[in-house]
Amino acid sequence: MSEQNRRLLLTVAMCMVVALVWSVFFQPKPRPAGTQQATPAATAPAEKQPPAVTPEPAVVPRGTTAPAPAAQAVRPPTRKVELLSDKLRIVLSSDGAVMESAQLRGEKFQKREKGVVVPIELVRVKSGEPFPLASSVRTANGADAVGANAAYSVVRADERSAVFRAVVGGVTIEKTFSLDATRYRLDLAVDLRAANPIAGKFALLSTGEGESGSGGGWFSSHTNAPARAICQAGGKLERIAVGAKTPTWDGPGTATFTGIDEQYFIRAVVPPSNAGATCHLEARGDGPLISTVEVPVDLASGRSFNQSFIVYAGPKDPDDLAAVAAPLKESVDLGFWSVIASVLLAVMKFFHRVVPPHNWGISIILLTLTVKVLTFPLQHKSMKSMQEMQRLQPQIEEIKKKHAGDQQRMNVEQMKLFKEHGVNPMGSCLPMLIQMPVWLALYTALQVSVDLYNSVFIPGWLEDLTAKDPYYVLPVAMGITMLLTQVLTPTPMSQPGQKTMG
Template identity: 40%
Template sequence: MDSNKRLILTVGISLAIFLGYQWTMTTFFPAPAPHPTASTEIKEAPGSGDVVPALHERSADEAGNEGDAVPAGDEGTVVAAALPQREVTLRTDDLLLGFSSHGAGLFKAELLGRKGQRQGGTDAPQVDLAGALQPSDPLLFEATTGEGLPVLGNRAPCSVAGSDERSVTFLCDAPGLQLEKKFTVTGARTLDLQMVLHNRGAVPLAGTLGLLMPARVDPARQVSSRGCAGFGGAPPQPTQNICRADDKISRSLYHADKPSVTPEGRAWFAGIEERYFLAVAVPDQASACELVAETPEFLTTHLNTKVATIAPGASQTVRYQLVIGPKDIGLLQDASASIASSTGLPNPKLDETVDLGFWAVIARILLWLLRAAHHVIANWGVAIILLTVAVKLLTLPLAWKSMKSMEEMRKLAPEIAKLKEKFGSDREKLNLETMKLYQQHKVNPLGGCLPMLIQMPIWLALYATLQTSVELYNEPFIAGWISDLTSKDPYYALPLAMGVTMYITQKMQPMQMEAAQQKVMLYFMPIFFTFIMLQLPAGLTLYIFTNNLLSIGQQMALRKSMGIPAIGAPPPAASSATIEVAPAKKPGKKK
C-alpha cells in the first residue's frame, strides 16, 4: 500500500475506535445524574441600594445545630445559644454577598449579570460560589486555627460588631483568644479581609491561622455530558481547588488514593475555581496552601499563615485580598496589578488561572485580536469573522505557494504514472526516481500541507480560547439562534454548513491520489469533521465555516491568476521535461 492508502486506513481505524469508545461510554458508563445537595435554608436578608447592608437576626432554634461546634468552658467563651445568627447582605454591581455570623464567612457569593449566569438560556440560574454548602460545611472564607492557638469550631457563633454600606465586622471568641474579622468591599469583584487576633489570656499564643475556601461539587458537571470530554459530548466544567505556590499553579480534584495535595513554596493565592469563575484569597504575608478533597462531592482549599508569638494583651493582624467573579483575563490582570500596588507584594498573576493549554501563546494573541475587533463591532460572532479574515490575509502568501505546489504536482501526475509503470514493485527505485523528478521541477510534495499545518495550531488555540475565556461565555451571535458562542449550535446549522463548504473546498483542490482514494477523501473528511463539530462550540464552527468560505473565494482567484484549468479538466499532456528512464534489466544467471 502506498502512503495515501495507509493514511486513509489509519484515519478509518481511528474513527472506528472513536465511535466504538463513544458507544461504549454512552451505553455502559452514562454520566451521573445531578446529585441533590442540601443547602442551608437561610432567609435572604432584604436590602436596598447597591451596597447597603441588611441585618437579619435568628434565634438559636432557627439556626439549628450550626453553633454546636463552639468550644465550651473557660471564662470568655460564648455559648452558642447566647448568640443568635445574624446575616449581612452587601451588594455591588457584580456581586450579591451574604454573610453569616455563625462562621463569620459567606453563605452566598452570587454573581450578577449575564456573565454570572449558568449556561442554558435566559432562565438559567445565577452562579453562586457558596450557595451549595451544607449546614455542616465551613463557610466561604471562614477562619480556622491550629498548632497552639485556641480552637475556633466549625460555624462558630460570632457577633456582628459593626457594618456599613461597604463593610461588616465580626467578633469570634475562643478561650483566651478573640478573632476580629472585617470584610470591606474595595471593588465590583474584590474585597479586603483583615483578621486581627487579640490575646485575651495570660500566656503567649502562637500557631497557625487558616482561611477556608470550600466547595460542594455537582458530579454531573465534573464529567462530559456523554462520557467523552470534548469530541462528541459537552465538555465538563469541573469545580477544583487551585493554588499558586511559587511559580506553579496546582489544581486538584478528588482522588481516593490522594485526598490532599500540599504544593511546595509560598502561596501567592489559593481558592476554588470553575472553568469560567473563581473565588480566591491573596495573603499579605508568607503562607502555605493545602488542597483537600475529602469526598468526591466536597473540596476545601486551606490557606495557612504562621502566626508569630502574641504576648498577653497584644494583637497581630493578617490581611487577605479576596477576588470573586468571572475569570476575565483583563479584569484579573487589573486586580493583580491593584493588589501588587496596594500591598507592595509581587504581582500574584491571577490571570494565569485562565488555562489556555499548550497553545497559550497563540490563544492569548487570538483573544487580544478578538477583544480589539469587539471594540469596533460589539458582537463576538462578528469579531470571530473579522479574526478569520485577518488570519486568512496573513496566510495568503503560504496559500499561494501551496496552490502552486499542488498544481505542479498535478502536472507531474502523468510522469509519476510512467515511473510506476516502469519500476513496478521496486519501491526503492521508484521513490528515488520520483524524488529526482520533484527536484528537477523544483516541486515540494509537502508544500500543499503547509497552510493546513499552520491552521491547526490556530484552530486548537481558538478551541482552548472558546472553552476557557469568559469573554465569549454567554455571548450571542444572532438572537434566536446562537445565544452562547461557547456552546454548541442548538440547531446544528453551522456544522452542516461547515461540512458543505469543506466538501466544496476539497473538490476545488488539485488531487494527486488515485480516483478511488480521491473519492474517499472528498466525502469522508467533510462527514468526519461535521460529526466532530456537532458538539463543539459554535464560535469554533463559525471560524472554520468562515475560513472555508474565504478559502473557496481565494482558490477561485488564485486559479484564475495562475491560469489553472477548471475543476475536472484532464491533466495536461506530458511536458518536454519528461525524464527518460532506462528499461529495467532482466535478472540473469551467474556464470
C-alpha cells in the same frame, strides 16, 4: 463520484450520527450551575434584595455596635449580614464568619431556572462541608485553638463592611470584611490575640463542589466544565478536579493565590505577599473541593497577629482579575499557545469595540476571517506543493516499479526527481503544521473567553455563544460544507498525458 469520495462521505456521515446519538442519550448531564444546597438566600434575585442585613430575627441593624463578649459559654444565635456593591452581593454568616453566598450583579450574569431569572451564584458547597472563608487557628501539634465552625458575634455591620468576633479558650479572633464598591473584591482583615503564647498556623479555606466532567465537545453546553481547586505556589500553577489521579497537592513554595476555579468564574484568596503563605489542595471523590491557604502564627502572650487577605469572586476577565491582584491573571487557562491566544483575544475585543453593532458573534467571524487571510499564503503554498507532487505521481510510480527490490536506489531516484522539478516532498504538510498552533490557540481563546458568556448572537436561536446550538444547525451545516468541499474538489489526473482541468 469516485469510490474514495463515497467512502469519505459515508465515514463523515456516520461520525456525525454517532456524535449526535452520544450527545442526546449517553453524555453525562452536569449539575446545573448556581445550585446551592445550604443557603436559601443564594437563589433569590440580587437586584431585588434589600440593602440591609438579611431579614432574619437575629440580624444586627446596620450602623449598630454590639459589645464584645468576654466569653462564649453559650453559642450566640446565627446572624447573617448582606454586603452590596455594583458588582457583588455577598452574604456572610456568624457561624464561622463565612461567606454563604456570592452573587454576581448585572444582566450579563443572570440565568433562567424553572422560568425564573436568577443571578449567577459562585458559592456551591456540598451539604455538611464548610463554607468559603471558614478559618481556623492550629497549634504546632495540629490541634485547633479556634475551629472553622466557631461561633462569632457581629460587632458592626453596614452596607459595605462587617466585623465578626469570636472568643475561644482565651483566643480572640476578629474578622473584618470590606467590599469594594466597583470591583469584584472583598478584603478580609484578620486580628488574632491570645492570653497565652501560640505557635502554629492560621488556615483560611476556599471550598466548593466539583464533579467529573464529560470533557465537552460540539454538542455540549457550557456547564460541562467542572469546578477545580486551584493554587499558584512557587511559580507553579496547579488545578485538581474530582476524579484526579492524584487528589491532593501541596504547593512547593510561597503561595500567591488559591481558590476554586471554573471555566468562566473563580473564587480566589490572595494572601499577604510577605506572610510565607503555603497552600494545600484536595478533591474528594464524593464531590467536595478544598483549597487551603496557611500563614504561620507565632504569637507571644498579649501580642497580636494581623494579616490582610484579598478575596476575588467574579468572572475570569483578565482586566478585572489584574485590577484586584496581578497574579490572578494566571488563572485564565490559555493553553500551551497562550501568547498567540492572548493576541487573538485582543484582536477579537478590538473588533467588538470598533465594529457596529458590537456583537461578539460578528467579532468571532471577523477574527476567523482575519486568521484565514493571514494563514492563506501558507495554505496556498501547501496546496501548490501538493499539486506538484500529484503531477509527479506517474513518474514516482515508474521509479517504484523499476527499483522495487532496491529501497535505497528508489529513494535516491525519487529525491533526484524532486530536485530536478524543484519540488519539496515536505512542502505540502510543513505549511499546514506551521499554522496549526494558530488554529489551536483560536479554539482555546474562544473556549475561555468570559466575554462570550450569555452573549446573544442571533436572538431566538443563538442566545448564548458559550452554549451549544439548541437546534444543531451549525454542526449539521459544517458537516454539509465539508461534504460539498470534498465533492467539488477536482480529482487530480494520474496520467501525464491527460488534459488538466481548470
